Amino acid sequence: MADQALLNALIELADDHNILSHRLAEWCGHAPILEEDLALTNMALDMIGTARGLYSHAADVEGRGRSEDDLAYLRVEREYRNCLLVERPNDDFAHTMLRQLFFAAFMEPYWQSALTSSDETIRGIAGKSVKEVAYHIRHAGEWVIRMGDGTQESAARLHAAMQDLHIYTEELFHASEAAGHCARAGLLPDRTDLRETWLETLTPIFAEARLEMPEGVPPQIGGRDGLHGEDLGHLLAEMQYLQRAHPGASW
Amino acid sequence: MYSQGLIGADGRTEESEAFLDAFQKRIDAEEKIEPKDAMPEGYRRTLIRQIGQHAHSEIVGMLPEGNWITRAPSLKRKAALLAKVQDEGGHGLYLYAAAETLGVSREQMTEELLSGKAKYSSIFNYPTLNWADMGAIGWLVDGAAIMNQIPLCRCSFGPYARAMIRVCKEESFHQRQGYEIMLTLCRGTAEQKQMAQDALDRLWWPALMMFGPHDADSAHSEQSMKWKIKRFSNDQLRQKFIDATVPQAEYLGLTVPDPDLRWDDSLNGGKGGYAHGDIDWDEFWRVVKGDGVMNRDRIKARKKAWDDGAWVREAALKHAEKRAMRKTQEAAE
Ligand SMILES: [Fe+2]
Numbered sequence: 001m002a003d004q005a006l007l008n009a010l011i012e013l014a015d016d017h018n019i020l021s022h023r024l025a026e027w028c029g030h031a032p033i034l035e036e037d038l039a040l041t042n043m044a045l046d047m048i049g050t051a052r053g054l055y056s057h058a059a060d061v062e063g064r065g066r067s068e069d070d071l072a073y074l075r076v077e078r079e080y081r082n083c084l085l086v087e088r089p090n091d092d093f094a095h096t097m098l099r100q101l102f103f104a105a106f107m108e109p110y111w112q113s114a115l116t117s118s119d120e121t122i123r124g125i126a127g128k129s130v131k132e133v134a135y136h137i138r139h140a141g142e143w144v145i146r147m148g149d150g151t152q153e154s155a156a157r158l159h160a161a162m163q164d165l166h167i168y169t170e171e172l173f174h175a176s177e178a179a180g181h182c183a184r185a186g187l188l189p190d191r192t193d194l195r196e197t198w199l200e201t202l203t204p205i206f207a208e209a210r211l212e213m214p215e216g217v218p219p220q221i222g223g224r225d226g227l228h229g230e231d232l233g234h235l236l237a238e239m240q241y242l243q244r245a246h247p248g249a250s251w
Numbered sequence: 252m253y254s255q256g257l258i259g260a261d262g263r264t265e266e267s268e269a270f271l272d273a274f275q276k277r278i279d280a281e282e283k284i285e286p287k288d289a290m291p292e293g294y295r296r297t298l299i300r301q302i303g304q305h306a307h308s309e310i311v312g313m314l315p316e317g318n319w320i321t322r323a324p325s326l327k328r329k330a331a332l333l334a335k336v337q338d339e340g341g342h343g344l345y346l347y348a349a350a351e352t353l354g355v356s357r358e359q360m361t362e363e364l365l366s367g368k369a370k371y372s373s374i375f376n377y378p379t380l381n382w383a384d385m386g387a388i389g390w391l392v393d394g395a396a397i398m399n400q401i402p403l404c405r406c407s408f409g410p411y412a413r414a415m416i417r418v419c420k421e422e423s424f425h426q427r428q429g430y431e432i433m434l435t436l437c438r439g440t441a442e443q444k445q446m447a448q449d450a451l452d453r454l455w456w457p458a459l460m461m462f463g464p465h466d467a468d469s470a471h472s473e474q475s476m477k478w479k480i481k482r483f484s485n486d487q488l489r490q491k492f493i494d495a496t497v498p499q500a501e502y503l504g505l506t507v508p509d510p511d512l513r514w515d516d517s518l519n520g521g522k523g524g525y526a527h528g529d530i531d532w533d534e535f536w537r538v539v540k541g542d543g544v545m546n547r548d549r550i551k552a553r554k555k556a557w558d559d560g561a562w563v564r565e566a567a568l569k570h571a572e573k574r575a576m577r578k579t580q581e582a583a584e
Pocket residue numbers: 309338339342418422
C-alpha cells in the first residue's frame with residue numbers, strides 16, 4: 001500500500017510537470033520577443049527535467065521494469081493524473097504567464113517542504129526544483145505586473161486570463177488518497193497546508209498588477225481522478241504519436 | 252548558410268583611395284576592426300547584411316525543428332531538442348547584437364525579414380517531415396554551418412568573429428547530437444532506418460546549396476575575401492563538407508542520393524576528394540527567391556508571432572514608462 005500510494009502520488013506530480021512543460025514548449029519559436037522564446041523554453045526544460053526525475057523514481061518504486069518514457073508516452077487521458085490547471089491551453093501570453101505563476105507559487109513552498117522528505121530521491125529533486133521555481137515565480141510575476149499595469153489591452157487580457165484560470169487553482173490544494181497517505185508518511189508535503197504561503201506570494205504581485213482574484217465561483221476539480229477537459233487528449237495524441245506508431249522502438 | 256549571406260551584397264565604396272588603402276593595410280595585418288573604427292561604407296553594409304542574414308537564419312531555423320518538439324519520441328530527446336532550438340535562438344540574439352554595433356536596430360532587421368527584404372538560409376524553406384529530420388538537420392545543416400563558421404571565427408570584424416567562437420562550440424555539439432539521432436535510427440527498426448534514409452534523400456542537396464552558388468557565379472565573394480569577411484570560397488567549403496560527410500553516411504549505412512558521387516584522386520590539389528553530381532541551381536534560385544515549399548509559411552509564422560506579440564511588447568514599454576514616471580514624481584515630492 002505504501003509503495004502504491006507513493007507511485008500514484010509521484011505520477012500525479014510528474015504528470016503536472018510533464019504537461020505544463022509541453023504547454024510551454026508549444027511556444028518555442030512563436031513568442032512575442034526572442035528573449036521570451038528563450039525564457040519559456042528555459043522553464044519548459046526545468047519542468048521536463050523535474051518530470052523525468054519523478055517518472056524515473058515512480059518507475060523504480062513500482063519495480064516492474066517500466067521506464068520514464070513508458071509512463072509518459074503509454075498512458076491515455078483517463079490514466080493521466082495531472083491537475084486541470086496545467087493542461088489549460090496557452091491561449092495568449094497572459095494566460096500562459098498567469099498559469100505559470102499560479103503553479104510556481106504553489107510548487108515553491110511544496111519543494112521547500114519536500115527538502116525534508118524521508119525519501120532521499122525526493123529530497124534531491126526538491127533541492128534542484130526549488131531554485132528553478134523561484135525563478136519561474138520571478139519571471140512570470142514580473143510579466144503579470146507588466147501586463148496588469150501596462151496598457152489597457154494588456155490589463156484586459158490579464159483579467160480575462162484570471163477569469164478563465166482561477167477556478168483551476170483550488171485543485172492544487174486537494175490531496176488525492178495517495179497524496180494524503182504520502183503526506184502522513186512524511187514522504188511528500190501536505191498540499192492542504194500550502195494555501196497561505198501561496199497567497200503570500202501572489203498578493204503583492206497581484207496588488208502591483210492591479211489584479212483581483214474572483215471569489216465565490218465554484219472550482220473545477222477532477223484531474224487526479226483522470227477526469228480532464230477535452231484539450232488533454234489532443235495534447236497526448238500529439239505527444240505520444242511516435243511511441244504509438246512504432247511500438248517497442250527505441251529512439 | 253552564411254555564404255548565402257553575400258548574395259546581393261553591395262560592396263561598392265566611394266571613399267578616397269588613401270582611406271581604402273589604409274583600411275586594407277589593417278585587414279592585411281590581421282587587425283580586428285571594431286565598431287567604432289573608421290570603415291568603408293561597403294564593408295559596413297556587407298557586414299550588416301551578412302550578420303543580419305545569419306541572425307535571421309538562426310531565428311527562422313527554429314521553426315523546422317520546433318515543428319517536432321511536441322512530437323519528440325522520448326523525454327530525453329524532447330529535452331535535447333528544446334535545448335538545441337533554444338541555443339539557436341541564443342545565436343540569433345548574439346548575432347543581432349553584433350549587427351547592432353554597426354548601427355542597425357533589431358527592430359529594423361526584424362521588419363526587413365518580415366517584409367521579405369532580408370533573406371535567410373534557403374535550407375529552412377524545406378519542411379521537416381519525419382523525426383529523422385531532427386537528426387539530419389543536426390548532422391548536415393549544423394555540420395554545413397560549422398564549415399562556414401569556423402573560418403568566420405577569424406573574420407576581420409571583431410564582434411562577428413567573437414560571436415562565432417561561442418556559436419561554433421554549440422553548433423558542433425548540435426552536429427554530434429544530430430548524428431547520434433541518425434545512428435540510433437539506423438540501428439533501430441527497418442522503419443526507423445527508412446526514416447533516416449528519407450531524411451538524407453531530402454536534405455542532402457539543400458545542405459550542399461547552403462554554401463551558396465559556384466564560385467564563378469558568386470558576384471560579391473571576391474571583395475569579401477579581400478576584406479577577410481570570408482576566408483574560403485563557396486566551392487572550397489562545399490568540397491570540405493562533402494569530404495567530411497560522405498564517410499559518415501557510409502558509417503550509418505545510408506546512401507547519399509547522388510549517383511555521380513565518386514572518389515577522385517585529382518581533387519583537393521592531388522590529395523583526393525569526392526567528386527559530386529550537378530547541383531540543381533534552378534531549384535536553389537527558386538527557393539532563394541521565395542518559391543520554396545515553406546518560404547511563405549515560414550514568414551507567415553514569424554509575422555504571426557511578431558503581430559500576436561505586439562500587445563505584449565507595448566505593455567512592457569508602457570509599464571517601464573509608468574515606472575519611470577512614478578520614480579521622477581517621487582523624487583520631486
Ligand atoms: Fe545556430
